[in-house]
Amino acid sequence: MVGCTVFTPAVSAREGVEVGGNSAFSKLVSASDIEQSAAQQYAQMLAQAQQQRALAGNEHPQVQRLRAIARRIIPYANEWNPRAKDWRWEINLIGSKQINAFCMPGGKIAFYTGILDTLKLTDDEVAMVMGHEIAHALREHARERMGKTAATGLGANLLSQVLGLGQIGQTVTQYGAQLLTLKFSREDESEADLVGLELAARAGYDPRAGITLWRKMSAANKNAPPQWLSTHPAGDTRIADMEAAMAQVVPLYAKAQKPEKSKKVP
Template sequence: MLLQGAALSLLVPGAGLQLAQAESVDVGRNSVFTKLIPAETIEKSAAAQYAQMMQQAAAQKALAGRDHPQVKRLRAIATKTIPHALSWNPRARDWNWEVNLIASKQINAFCMPGGKIAFYTGILDQLKLTDDEAATVMGHEVAHALREHARERMGKNAATGIGATLLSQVLGLGELGQTVANYGAQLLSLQFSRSDESEADLVGMELAARAGFDPRAGVSLWQKMAIASRGAPPQWLSTHPAGPTRIADIEANLPKVLPLYARSRPG
């Protein structure tokens, strides 16, 4: 599914966008390390890797078709959520958003730079996600893309790899360009920091709330994840630390987003 940025922009009137920015939760500015890597480079690499993944899934008959009930469900959630994402990152308005479902037992989901979203059937089926919980997962993953956490990670890795003496020359790419190419194939394996995860939780909760999904679902989601992690942790947990502390953080931030949810409800 392609959700063109131009089409989505029609769903967000200018006044509404300004209001969203004024009321937005405060998670600070994006890391300075994002400036070391051109956004276009990351998004192009992500689009190529995502397309390859979808082709492989299709070849294995693991890519769900557009008429699949879960695909319709996820795309409906995305249609409600994405318009509220646009104020978080000016580039998001022009992203070619995609939402796909891959048949796999993995408890996993992701949103690559440029709005490339994928869910695995395992996270929907094994956790029996409600719409609110699925929206929470999607919001969290979309938040990583909006906050450019992958770009930040790559920037830090590139800075470490090329040395401080070359940082003044990054606009000319050179060695940095090769470093980006090397990391491009590892977009899905990048490890986000705890602060990245906290940002994604908060921004994801806000996105879900504005889209009309109950942000309290974050608590039940992570309770389900904790149960699923007994024994061998599912893949989604390998880079998304959970537990009582995380649930407490979500509960502490609920007062910030519940009013948004209340206003999103009809009537």
């Protein structure tokens, strides 16, 4: 990550949310292939933004703010996905009125100025958005979607061909262009909500900001839903699910507020 140094915290016996293991469908597609495809698409997107003078520079206050928040969250990613320790994390800001943000496989994060400016997000609320998007990458939801596509496309021949990854690998090529526009299932979104709340809470951000965030999102949904909201089912049920998870994540936030003598940032 540009300009970021992170520490590796010690995480105690399993506390927080429970969402089960990653989908078996994700194993049908190579993680490294998807991460490579994501890195290429991300680089292309940044180059295009640079050409349009829409890419915020490293010294931009909001870029520094986003990267500071990411530095606190990222160390807690490894527990959710061991691949994350080798990801080359990137956090960038793009000038656009879109109310949107995402994290592609491999830790490629982008925020649009619209989501920060229009919703007037606090640091805690930014952490909720970032944690949610990072959770999608950690839970390999894009890889799962591609695995399901591969299984559907290969049909009855899938089991006999699963060791020969030619056709399955082709799925990454065919569907890789969709990484920026993937729409996740309601189950994926619920997982990302919960894992994101935990990541942010462990990093010292108030998970109750997830509730205020979604209320702001709902208020912004006057005529048409913001792009970020259109792919993230919202509503009273979703807020209720977050409220139900507070008993698991608020104690993690409280613990993060206590200074640890052994915790040092290089």
